[in-house]
Amino acid sequence: MKLLHKLSIITIFIITFGFCTTINVPADYSTIQEGIDASSDGDTVLVAPGLYVENLDIDIGDEYNNYWGSIMLCSEFVYYPDSTSIIQNTIIMSNSISSNYGDHTVYGFTIKENIYLDFNYYYSNPTFINCLINNGGLWQESGSDFQVFQNCTLLNSFNYPNSDITTIVNNSILISSFTNDDDFDDVNQNDNMSFTHNDLGFNENGNIFGLTPLFCNPDSGDYTLAENSPCVGTGENGVNIGALGVGCDAFDISLTINEIMQNPSAVSDNDGEWFEIFNSGEIELDLNGWTIKDAGSDNHTISSSLTINPGEYKVIGINSNTGTNGGVNIDYQYSGSSNDITLSNGADEIILVDTYGVVFDSVAYDGGPDNDGGIFPDPNGASMALVHPDSNNNVGTNWHESTTSYGDGDLGTPGIPNFSSDISIDLTPLDFDTVFVNESGTLDLTITNNGNAPLQIDSLYTSSDLFTLSIDNSLIETSAILSITYTPVEFGPDTGTVYIKSNDPDEGLVQISLSGFGYFLSPDIELSTNSINFGDVMDGLTGIQSLHVYNTGDAALELDTMYCTDNFSVAPSNGTVNIGDTLTLEVTFAPDDEAFFTGNMVIVSNDPDEDTLTVSLSGTGTQQAPIMELSDNSLYFGIVVAGQTVTRQTTIYNVGMLGLEVEEITMEGSDLFTTTFSDATVEPGDSVDVVFQFAPTEQVPEAIATVTIVASGVANQTVTLEAGYFGPVWYVATTGSDDNYGNEETPFATVQRGIDASINSDTVLVLAGTYVENINYNGKNIVVGSLFLSTSDTSYISSTVIDGNQNGTVVSFESGEDNTAVLSGFTIQNGMNLASAGGIYCWGSSPSLENLTISGNSAGIGGGIWCYGYSSPSLKNMTISGNSAISWGGGICVMYNSNPSLENVKITNNYTDDCGGGIFYDMVSLGSSLNNVTITNNYAGDDCDPGWEGEGGGGIAVRATTFNGYVSLVNCVLWNNLPDEIYSQSQNNEITVSYSDIQGGWEGEGNIDADPLFCNPENGDYTLATNSPCVGTGEYGANMGALDVGCGPYNFSPTEFSLSTPSNNAQITIDDSNMSDGFITFSWGESSDENGDSLVYLMHATSTDLEDFSLDTNITSIDMLNYMEIVDEMSENNITSATIEWTVDVTDGIDTVTANNAPFTLIVDGSDALSALAEKLIPEVFALRQNYPNPFNPTTQIRYDLPEDALVAINIYDIMGRSIRSLVNSKQTAGYRSIQWNATNNLGEPVSAGMYIYMIQAGEFRQTKKMVLLK
16 A cells, blocks of 8 residues: 555656746756755755756654655656656765655756765655666665655665665666665565566566666666667556666577587587577676576576576587586586476477577578488588578588587587688789779789688778779678779879778788779970069060970870969960970060069960979069160171271160160270260160271271260270281181181181281181182291190191192192191091192192091092192191002102101001002101101002012002111001002012001010001901900000000900701690790800800790791700790681791800801691680680890790680880880680790880880770880
């Protein structure tokens, strides 16, 4: 009766509390205690959500005043009964909540961390409704009738009631509360405690037992219920149990019978039977009180805690002793009574029933095929194992016989997964190489399942949309192909990651890094500068600067628009710059004020990286003023004859913005210059001429004056006036005129004009060019030279030419010129004089001839030079080559008491029909000396005078000398002259030779007879190799010959060698037995090199039937041709045999020698192999293989697969995307193909080292790869 009475009071109170006074906390009072203290009997203290840390005394009045007064302490949950979050957010945290009297109601709070709730003395009867009480202690003594917990959740809370007080608990959840005994024995023994419709430790009066309440997230303080909580709808009248309602979705609660050992062989059935369960749900389950049974009489109730966590396996068996049960670890033993579980070796059942009689899981196995055609396995010594815990365990085909050994040798997986997949995949990062933008490249990966259960690919994705995936089968028994496609959308590198999630229990998420390079032909803009400063520009004028735009890319650069801001402008405003070209922009600055201006020029183009560039512009506008400029600041009047008047003028320009006032002209220096100009006003844009006169009354060597032009507001300008004799240097240029003054600014046009204008000791300086004329020094001891005189640049010797035009001797000295008459730094050519010399004629003169090339001249006597009649010129640093004479001296003829001296002179390739191909001497007096002279490859004919002991003197011929006359050779080289080197009319002492290299030998000290080892005589290079016998063997350790060392050691060619195998005309048969791994082995003999150089063999093979090939190697035996490649090519060309011609060259890097028995012929028969190949499968997919070798030099092999006939194009590009070589462009049949590239372009020219891209297009299939050529 007391319980019913109390519940009635609660109902009435809830209905009627709205008519009493309501005190709001914290709106009316800041604390709950203040609100309680202000309340009266029947009032409501309404508390807003918040944390209230305070100790509460709920008593109102005192024992003499309002002794039985009661209040209702509630949260706003009273207004919003569907919002349980108010309960969780209205928190009272205190050491105690106490009351000594009154029937108080506490409604809708979270109360925690209390030492105790003290309701005792004077009959305090508390009621808690929809409260979450955590770590609270309730104390109640005699005088009270009862305490009520209605729809509460009590956690770790304890009740200490007097034995006379009734505790009423209804629709509540008790977790570790009211008792320390999980079985609630003390509750059952306490007649004064009433529990109805609660979740606690026994099943009477509507209470539930053995099931967790399924709080949503108790670890985080969330004690709301999951949708499938056993407390939802199971309270009195169908309400929820507990203080809080549903707060989250349903949890997965699942338990699966996963493995059954019904027939062990290592031990008896009575010792070794067991079965396994798996928690595939989301919550922990305790099977204490659950029942294991079959469809018959077997029955066992689990009598102790058996907790199984999510994802955990538990083994339940007949015997837990691992020493006698076959070595299995049992988590719970069910034996012990007569009706305990036995697992039949035939058909049987295992049924799991929870504490409420609900069948949680069951398996009815049928005994296998031997038992009326069952479909379950029926193993002996092995368990029946479910293929996967998620599989339907009542379908026999989902059970397999275990294959994993445990314990004493039976097969099974107790306590661990039965079958598991094992993913295997190459985790090496994948590089797609180069793929053109908006096109695709695909790579395939093989995913292998090494496990004993199907591999399920649960999810497959990439981190970048540029990489897409496809797989041919997501449930993998053995293997599957994962295709990854890369489609770049812009130029540049891209990266990504493949993520593969599967049911592999160990691997989890597999990751593979991806990379690729999006490529397209693009322009690349470069500017000559990114800023322009115009400096000072006068207000009203325009400053102009140039800006260069370069295209360094590999596509046309489109300049879409170009513009400037403020007072700046640019032209043109758009344009196109082709690859490698330059566009020059004119940028202008037009100030309209006296100020500093800044602005920008903007260039918008199709450069993918720099589509918009900005150039900073600046300049200063200055005050308007006049600006004076002169047309000439130097006036030369030339050589003016006395009595003659010559005028010159300069023009004054005003390029400013204000009028220019020219105030006066002053003159200092020679008074022979005059002007009538005095002053003038020059308006902006106008000009005025100032005329000067020079009128000498007598011949003057020189006249100079300086004119100063004075104008207001501007700087003075000066003009230099000059006239008279201009030597001692006279200038000659092909662009000049013989009417000029012969100075540097106005040179003469001919050398002869310069000679004529000069006097002794003058210099005629001749600029580079060809001067077609015949010149004569006319007795002047002057210097005539090219710019070699002032620069020592030997290139001026060949570029400054005096050409006789076959119109006589080119240069003549015939008026007694001495050694101060110098000719230097020219090429003297094309002279022809049948009666005299061709190049240079000296008669009674002894000039200095230096740094000359005399070539291509012809004459009756002395094709290059004729020295006659006491002429003793000095010849230094000269080349006399390619000249000819009818009579004597193809190179030089020396006659009648002439004694020239030669030093560092090269005489080569001269010819005469008579005597002395190089030099002819006749009637030499005193001595003619030759020091460091090279005479080679000259020729003398057979018309030499009879009676000579020699054959004509191809190098030197001496007919006669006067008394005491002689020819002396020191440090000279005479080699390869025909018909001989030196011959004279009489072998006497008229020729002395020492320290010289004479072919065929010559008597004298220090002479040698050895090949001089010229560097490159075939091309006119007669310098010496470092290993020449002429180096350092001349007099005093000097070199022999006219020229020094000009190259490294002379190279001796590699020695001869022979081809060996396959022998000439050999035949090779390719069949199925050797096709896959056979090679043709080519071998040859070994060559050697006298210089010790490394040798490289160049093996070449050509065929009208097969593709030509070659290889460089340093060994003498190579496996060159793969049989499969030959068969592929035969198949492609529809032939069954081929003839190959092969040879080998050897090179030391300079000389190349071919095998002395080359070439060899080889016949290859592939008919048997082709027949065998026709029976083999063709490729399944298109593929482009990586070239091999890579990097390579000089050849590499590219293989590709064609699953069907296709039009195939294979092209090679450089890294800039330019086409280098088309390797294949033809229709080809399906098969495995290959092609060789020898690192040449479409013109057959070798390409440079670097990275190259090769691409195949076969039908719709396209793929690119990279390769590297080394040099």
